[in-house]
Amino acid sequence: MRVRRWARKRQGVDDTTTRLRPGRVYILPTGVGFIFGLMTFAMLLGSMNYNNNLSFVLTFLLIGIGFVAMHQCQRNLVGLELTFAGTDPVFAGQSMRFRIAITNQSRNARFGIRIYHDKTESDVHDLQPGESRIFTLPIVTSRRGWMRLDRFGIRTLFPFELFRSWAWLHMDLGGLVYPAPSDNAPEPPPTRVAHGHRQHDARGEEDFAGLKRYSEGDSPRHVAWKAYARSGQMLSKQFAGADTSSQWFDFEGIAALDVEERLSILTRWIIDADRTLEDYGLRLPATEFPPAHGDAQRRQCLEALALFDGGAS
Amino acid sequence: MRAQPRGTDGSLLVSLPWTIGALGVSLAPHVPYLALWISAAVVGCAAWRYIIEKRRGILPSRWVRGGLALVCFLGVFGTYSAISGVGPGSALLAIMAAMKLLETRKRRDQFVLLFISIFLVMSSLLREQYLWSLPYLLISTLIILTAWLRMSAEKSETAKQSFATGGRLLLYAAPLAIAMWVFFPRLATPFWAVPIDTSQATSGLSDTMSPGDISSLSMSDAVAFRVRFDDEIPDSRDRYWRGLVLTRFNGRTWTGSEPRIDSSALQQIAARGDPVSYEITMEPTRQQWVFAMEMPADWSLERTFMGPQQQLSRVTPIEQRIAYKVVSYPDYVLQSELSSLARQWYTSVPENGNERTRDLARAMRSDAGSDTAFIDAVLAKFHEEQYFYTLQPPALGSDPVDRFLFDTRQGFCEHYASAFAFMMRSVGIPSRVVLGYQGGEVNPMGGHLIVRQSDAHAWTEVWLERYGWYRVDPTSAVAPERIEYGARGAAIDGVGVGWGFTAPSKLLQQLTMTWDVLNAKWNEWVLGYGPDTQKGFMEWLGMSDPSWRKMLLTLVISVVSLILVISGLMMLRCRAPAKDRASVLYDRFVKKAGLERRTGETALEYARRAKSHGTIPESTVSSVTVAYLDARYGPDDDGALGRLKHAVAAIRVRATA
Numbered sequence: 017m018r019v020r021r022w023a024r025k026r027q028g029v030d031d032t033t034t035r036l037r038p039g040r041v042y043i044l045p046t047g048v049g050f051i052f053g054l055m056t057f058a059m060l061l062g063s064m065n066y067n068n069n070l071s072f073v074l075t076f077l078l079i080g081i082g083f084v085a086m087h088q089c090q091r092n093l094v095g096l097e098l099t100f101a102g103t104d105p106v107f108a109g110q111s112m113r114f115r116i117a118i119t120n121q122s123r124n125a126r127f128g129i130r131i132y133h134d135k136t137e138s139d140v141h142d143l144q145p146g147e148s149r150i151f152t153l154p155i156v157t158s159r160r161g162w163m164r165l166d167r168f169g170i171r172t173l174f175p176f177e178l179f180r181s182w183a184w185l186h187m188d189l190g191g192l193v194y195p196a197p198s199d200n201a202p203e204p205p206p207t208r209v210a211h212g213h214r215q216h217d218a219r220g221e222e223d224f225a226g227l228k229r230y231s232e233g234d235s236p237r238h239v240a241w242k243a244y245a246r247s248g249q250m251l252s253k254q255f256a257g258a259d260t261s262s263q264w265f266d267f268e269g270i271a272a273l274d275v276e277e278r279l280s281i282l283t284r285w286i287i288d289a290d291r292t293l294e295d296y297g298l299r300l301p302a303t304e305f306p307p308a309h310g311d312a313q314r315r316q317c318l319e320a321l322a323l324f325d326g327g328a329s
Numbered sequence: 330m331r332a333q334p335r336g337t338d339g340s341l342l343v344s345l346p347w348t349i350g351a352l353g354v355s356l357a358p359h360v361p362y363l364a365l366w367i368s369a370a371v372v373g374c375a376a377w378r379y380i381i382e383k384r385r386g387i388l389p390s391r392w393v394r395g396g397l398a399l400v401c402f403l404g405v406f407g408t409y410s411a412i413s414g415v416g417p418g419s420a421l422l423a424i425m426a427a428m429k430l431l432e433t434r435k436r437r438d439q440f441v442l443l444f445i446s447i448f449l450v451m452s453s454l455l456r457e458q459y460l461w462s463l464p465y466l467l468i469s470t471l472i473i474l475t476a477w478l479r480m481s482a483e484k485s486e487t488a489k490q491s492f493a494t495g496g497r498l499l500l501y502a503a504p505l506a507i508a509m510w511v512f513f514p515r516l517a518t519p520f521w522a523v524p525i526d527t528s529q530a531t532s533g534l535s536d537t538m539s540p541g542d543i544s545s546l547s548m549s550d551a552v553a554f555r556v557r558f559d560d561e562i563p564d565s566r567d568r569y570w571r572g573l574v575l576t577r578f579n580g581r582t583w584t585g586s587e588p589r590i591d592s593s594a595l596q597q598i599a600a601r602g603d604p605v606s607y608e609i610t611m612e613p614t615r616q617q618w619v620f621a622m623e624m625p626a627d628w629s630l631e632r633t634f635m636g637p638q639q640q641l642s643r644v645t646p647i648e649q650r651i652a653y654k655v656v657s658y659p660d661y662v663l664q665s666e667l668s669s670l671a672r673q674w675y676t677s678v679p680e681n682g683n684e685r686t687r688d689l690a691r692a693m694r695s696d697a698g699s700d701t702a703f704i705d706a707v708l709a710k711f712h713e714e715q716y717f718y719t720l721q722p723p724a725l726g727s728d729p730v731d732r733f734l735f736d737t738r739q740g741f742c743e744h745y746a747s748a749f750a751f752m753m754r755s756v757g758i759p760s761r762v763v764l765g766y767q768g769g770e771v772n773p774m775g776g777h778l779i780v781r782q783s784d785a786h787a788w789t790e791v792w793l794e795r796y797g798w799y800r801v802d803p804t805s806a807v808a809p810e811r812i813e814y815g816a817r818g819a820a821i822d823g824v825g826v827g828w829g830f831t832a833p834s835k836l837l838q839q840l841t842m843t844w845d846v847l848n849a850k851w852n853e854w855v856l857g858y859g860p861d862t863q864k865g866f867m868e869w870l871g872m873s874d875p876s877w878r879k880m881l882l883t884l885v886i887s888v889v890s891l892i893l894v895i896s897g898l899m900m901l902r903c904r905a906p907a908k909d910r911a912s913v914l915y916d917r918f919v920k921k922a923g924l925e926r927r928t929g930e931t932a933l934e935y936a937r938r939a940k941s942h943g944t945i946p947e948s949t950v951s952s953v954t955v956a957y958l959d960a961r962y963g964p965d966d967d968g969a970l971g972r973l974k975h976a977v978a979a980i981r982v983r984a985t986a
Binding site: 033048051052055059062064066067068069070071072073074075076077078079080081083084085087088091094127128140141142173174175176177 | 437440444447448450451454455458462463466467470474477478480481482483485486494498499501502503504505506507509510513515516648649855856857858859888892895896899900928
C-alpha cells in the first residue's frame with residue numbers, strides 16, 4: 017500500500033492517454049522465477065563439483081536466459097500507450113466495465129498483456145506491431161453515485177513467467193452507478209391523466225396524428241390494419257394528446273423511510289416503465305423531469321437518482 | 330480432501346506436444362543406460378496423456394495414478410540397488426516426469442515437467458561429454474524454451490513464432506553464457522565426492538587376469554587416452570603404458586594388490602639415457618590407475634602416488650577426463666636388489682596343478698643352463714612352434730596353463746603372459762604380470778597418439794641379477810606385428826573392418842583422424858578447461874596474476890556490459906517508429922495557422938475551426954487537409970505527400986496586425 021502511494025506521488029495523475037516510460041515499469045521475480053533461480057544455483061554447484069564444463073555451459077545459458085527474460089519482461093510493457101475508452105453506467109451491484117485501449121506503436125509484438133485492479137484481472141492478449149486493443153476491467157460496484165477508479169495496473173509475465181513486470185496508472189477514470197433496482201418495490205402510483213386538451217369523440221378516439229411503427233404494448237385497436245393488409249407492415253396509429261398512460265414517480269410519494277430505499281424503488285419503476293414504453297415523469301425534491309419515454313429520459317432520470325444528494329436543495 | 334476435476338478441454342493441446350517433445354529430447358541420451366521398462370513407461374504415459382487431451386477425455390483417477398507411481402518407484406528401487414548417481418537419478422527423474430504427465434491438468438503443471446527436462450539434460454552431460462554434446466544441449470534447450478513459451482501462448486500464436494522467440498532469447502543469452510563460462514573461476518578440487526554412475530560398467534582394465542575364463546577380447550574402439558609428446562613420438566616397441574601389476578597366481582587367476590603408496594618405489598628406478606616428456610589426456614575409467622609410459626619418474630597429477638610395483642594410482646577414482654604431464658625414462662634399470670622375502674613372493678606358485686607345464690619348464694631350464702638362456706628358449710618355443718595369436722581363443726577348463734600350452738595353443742597377450750610368468754616361477758625366477766596398454770595409433774594430423782581400449786595388453790617382468798626387473802613380452806614372440814603395429818594389425822585398413830568394408834579405407838582413415846583431432850581439441854579446450862587452462866587463458870588475455878577475485882570481477886563487468894548492450898538492442902526494437910513525413914508537414918501547417926490542435930481532434934474538425942479562425946485562407950486549409958488525409962490514409966502512389974509539401978510551403982502567414 018505504501019509502495020503504491022509512493023508510486024502515485026512519484027508519477028502524479030496521468031493523462032487519459034499515457035505512454036509507459038521505462039522508469040515507471042517495475043519488475044520482480046515470480047514464484048516460478050525463484051524456483052528457477054534455486055534450480056540454476058543447484059546446477060551451478062553441481063557443475064562446480066563435477067568440474068563439468070558442458071553442464072557449466074547449460075547452467076550459464078539458463079542464467080543468461082534469466083537475465084534476458086528480465087529485460088524482455090520489462091521491455092514488453094515499455095512504450096505501450098494506454099487510453100481510457102470509457103465505461104457504461106451500471107446498476108449498483110453489477111460490474112462496471114472500464115475499457116482501456118492499449119496501443120502498440122513499436123515494431124515488435126507484445127505478448128501476454130493484461131490490466132488489473134487489486135484481484136480483478138482482464139483477459140490476456142498479445143499486441144501485434146501497430147495493433148490497438150480494448151482491455152476490459154470489470155469492477156464490482158456497491159454504491160450508487162460516481163464511481164472512481166483512481167488506479168489500475170498493467171502487467172505481463174512474458175516471456176517465461178520468471179518475472180512479473182507491471183506499471184501503475186493513475187488516470188482520472190470514473191463511471192456512473194445507478195441505484196440498484198429494488199426487488200420488492202410497491203406498485204407504482206396509478207396512471208394519472210396528464211395535462212393537455214383532449215376531445216373524445218363518440219368512439220373515444222382522439223385526433224389522428226400519424227403512423228408509427230408498431231411496437232409491443234400498442235393497443236391492437238390502434239393498429240392500422242388496412243395498411244397492414246396492403247404492405248404487410250404493422251403500423252400503429254398515433255393520436256395527438258394520446259391517451260398514453262403517463263405516470264409521475266414522486267420521491268416524496270413513497271412511504272419508505274430510507275432515502276436509498278426510495279431511490280431503489282424509483283429505479284425499479286423507471287426500468288419497468290421504460291420497458292413498457294410508457295411515459296413517466298420523475299419528481300425529486302429539487303428537480304423534476306416531465307413525463308416522456310425513451311433512452312434520453314431513462315438516462316436523465318437514472319443519472320439524477322444516481323447523483324441524488326439527499327434532497328438538500 | 331476434495332478430488333480435483335479430472336476432465337480435459339483440449340486447452341493444453343497448444344503446449345502439451347512441445348512439453349512432451351522437450352521431455353523426449355532430454356530423455357533420449359539416457360535411453361541406452363536406462364532399464365527398458367522405464368523408457369517404455371515414459372513413452373506410454375506421454376502417449377496416453379496426449380490421447381486423453383486430444384479426445385477431451387478424463388485423466389486417470391488418483392488411485393490409478395497412486396498405484397502406478399508406487400509400482401514404478403518400487404521398480405526403480407528394484408532395478409537399481411543404489412539411489413545415488415546419474416543412473417538411478419535419471420531413472421527416478423524419468424518416472425517422476427511420466428507420473429507428473431498423468432496428472433498434468435493445468436498449464437502450470439507443465440513447469441515441473443520442463444524443470445525435470447532441464448535436470449535430465451544436465452545429468453546426461455554429467456554422464457558423457459562428446460563433441461556432439463554441445464549442439465545437443467543447445468537444441469534441447471531451444472526446445473525446452475519453446476515449450477515454455479507455448480505454455481502461455483495465445484491460441485492464435487503459431488509454434489513457429491514461439492520457436493523464433495525462443496531462438497532469439499537464446500541468442501541474446503549466448504554471449505552472457507560465454508562470458509560467464511570463460512571467467513567463472515574453476516575449482517581444483519570438488520566439494521564432495523559422489524560416484525557419477527555406479528550402474529555403468531567400467532571401461533578400464535580389469536583388476537585381475539584369468540586367461541581362459543573370457544573366451545574373447547572385445548575390440549572396443551573407445552579411446553583410453555591420448556598422448557602428446559613434447560618431442561618425437563618413441564617407437565611402438567618402447568610404448569608400454571604401465572597400468573597395474575599382478576603378483577599372485579592361484580593356478581587360474583592373476584591378482585594384484587589394492588593401490589597403495591610406496592615411498593621407496595621411485596628410488597628403485599635407475600634411469601639410463603634420455604627422458605621423454607609428454608602429456609596424457611585420459612578418459613574416465615572409474616578406477617584409480619593412472620597410466621604412464623615405462624618408466625615414469627615424474628608426473629603432474631595431484632594426489633597421485635607410485636605403488637610398490639611402480640604402478641601409478643590416484644587417491645580417488647578417475648571420474649572425469651583428466652590431463653597430466655609425465656616424464657618417463659624408456660631406458661632404465663628397476664630394482665637391482667631383491668630381498669629374499671620378495672624373491673620368495675615373486676616365485677610362489679600353487680602347490681598343485683598345471684603339472685605338465687612345471688615339468689616342461691624344469692626340463693627346459695636344465696637344458697638351457699642359465700636363466701637368460703631359459704627365457705630365450707621359452708620365447709623361441711612360442712615363436713617357432715605352432716602357437717597362434719587370436720582374439721577369440723577357445724575357453725580353457727581346469728589347469729588352464731597346461732591346456733593352453735599343450736592343447737589349444739591359441740591365445741592373446743594374457744595367455745602368453747600368464748603361461749610365461751608361470752613357467753618362470755616354476756623354476757624359481759621371480760616374475761610378475763603387468764597390465765596396461767601397448768603401442769597406440771599416431772594421428773598424423775593432430776601429431777598425437779591415440780591409445781584405445783583395444784590396445785590393452787599384458788606383458789611380464791622377470792627379475793634377473795644385474796638387470797633388475799626386466800620386461801619380457803611373450804606376445805611379441807608369437808605375433809611381433811602386435812607390438813609393431815598395434816592390436817588392430819595393420820593400422821591402415823583397420824578402420825573399415827568393423828563395418829565390413831575396406832576399399833575406401835584411406836579416405837576413412839583420414840576422416841577418422843580428422844574426427845579424432847577435433848575431439849582432441851574439443852577435449853583440450855572445452856571439456857578440459859580447468860583451473861590451469863583457465864589461468865593460462867587469463868594470462869593470454871593480459872590479466873596479470875589471475876586470481877579468482879579478478880576473474881569474478883571481470884565476469885561481473887563483462888556480464889553487466891553485455892546486458893547493457895542487449896538491453897539497448899531490445900530498446901531499439903521497442904522504440905516507437907518516428908513520426909511520418911505527413912505528420913511533420915501537418916504540424917508545420919498547424920504552427921503556421923497559429924491555432925493549437927486539441928487532443929483527439931480529427932483533421933476535419935480542426936479544419937473547420939481553422940477556417941473560422943481565419944489566419945489562413947479557407948481554400949488553403951481545405952487543400953492542406955485533403956492532401957494530408959490523402960497522404961496518410963490514401964494509396965501510397967498518388968503524390969499526395971508532394972501536394973501536401975507544396976501546399977504547406979505556399980502558406981504565407983500575414984503579419985498579424
